[in-house]
Amino acid sequence: MDVTADDGEVWGAETSTGSFGAPSPAGQEDAVVIEEPGAFAPPEDHYQRLWNPHRLVYIGGEGKPSDGSERRCPFCRIPRGDDEQGLVVARGELCYVVLNLYPYNSGHLMVLPYRHVSDYTDLDEAETLELAAMTQAAMRTTRAAYAPAGFNLGINQGEVAGAGIAAHLHQHVVPRWPGDSNFLPVVAQTKSLPELLSDTRRRLADAWPGTGATAASRHT
Template structure:
């Protein structure tokens, strides 16, 4: 692969630093969700450092997110206890999804920054996307549309029950 040096682009790249600083101060859609809105906002579980929420614009049925309460766009801003809880809640999500939707696999990760696909790039969050063989078909390619076969409300209720059962079993 050939590489080209283009120092004139440095000015353009530096312009994003100021934008990022000003965006960091804005509240994200994940900030300050009151517990009384959990069902309305599809919050499935609250732990001490993070919470689990359903994605309102899912890539697949059962697309969940683990979101730290601390708003930051930077992975390095998360303390060790938060990082551990992210992994514990991710495991809980995967177990609950296996019980309720029986996926054949999962995608797990974070979009760090808008250019990486992060639509809420001021508040780091982690995606757990259940996958099934053949879950990609002609609709996204030809019609720019994704067909979701599960109702969000019933999926929420089923996942909420599965998470409560898993947590209850863990305590015993």
Template structure:
């Protein structure tokens, strides 16, 4: 890939050290993927099971860099997050067979962002008839054993994924 020298980015990237108190930076920086329920790591992003899922298999696709919102991501990071979302959808389809998905970014606390200052995309699998299930599960921490099992199934699905035709 052709590299463009971008001196204005140096300060930008230099300002991206993990932030004290940021849950997502802590997941990225410490512990094993098994402990943290990380299901995939890529160059610019990682994908992790949400500890407070709206449904079983609720994933977060997260840039490694602590960036507050979509407008603060580089084009490469934005593309990588989108590729991560596509891979998450395909892995979930293979592992859990949902009937549909909610995909989205909650930007700012007013929009419901639980982690307001480190942008991430939610990938929420949905099943027919689960409409009343979401409010029940929202913000309820599920048992770690359940997350362990789901993470294992997803890692196996990721390992079997054919390359994304769009790259990634």
């Protein structure tokens, strides 16, 4: 079957001669054709492709808990492990700060209570105060390290509101820059991230203020 490209050209309708010309005369034995690697690609369409294969694990739900129990919760598991491996940026007494593994923007942080609670109203007074204080510290740290023009702050409360892991409360802190939302996320549902998560985590941990919560160690 012929395939028509966006510009109207037809490709894939190759004849027995190995070209887009006329077929071999009747009775003439077809020649053996060795294709060049580029012959299997579509014609040039003036678009660049940005491949993000790591996103497939998010789409497929890999690592997402099968239920809302504390035993299966990744947000309960992360602070028990290595800070670098878990992308933990800072630790407080009741809450901690971690990079989002599937960030909307570089520097996308989450502030969470250690305790496995799902609703904002389930936090006690001390947890509420520390969550707020660590959110402020996350903003100050991100400003010092990356100088964003603004932030999106918010809690997606419940699955219906968009929470990926609704069983464990988490506050998003997303830095924003002018022009950071372009045709890629709007048209292609793709986000371009200019820095590795491990580098972002190290940069923010190094910039975390020394008062109140402490920056996460590079090794635990």
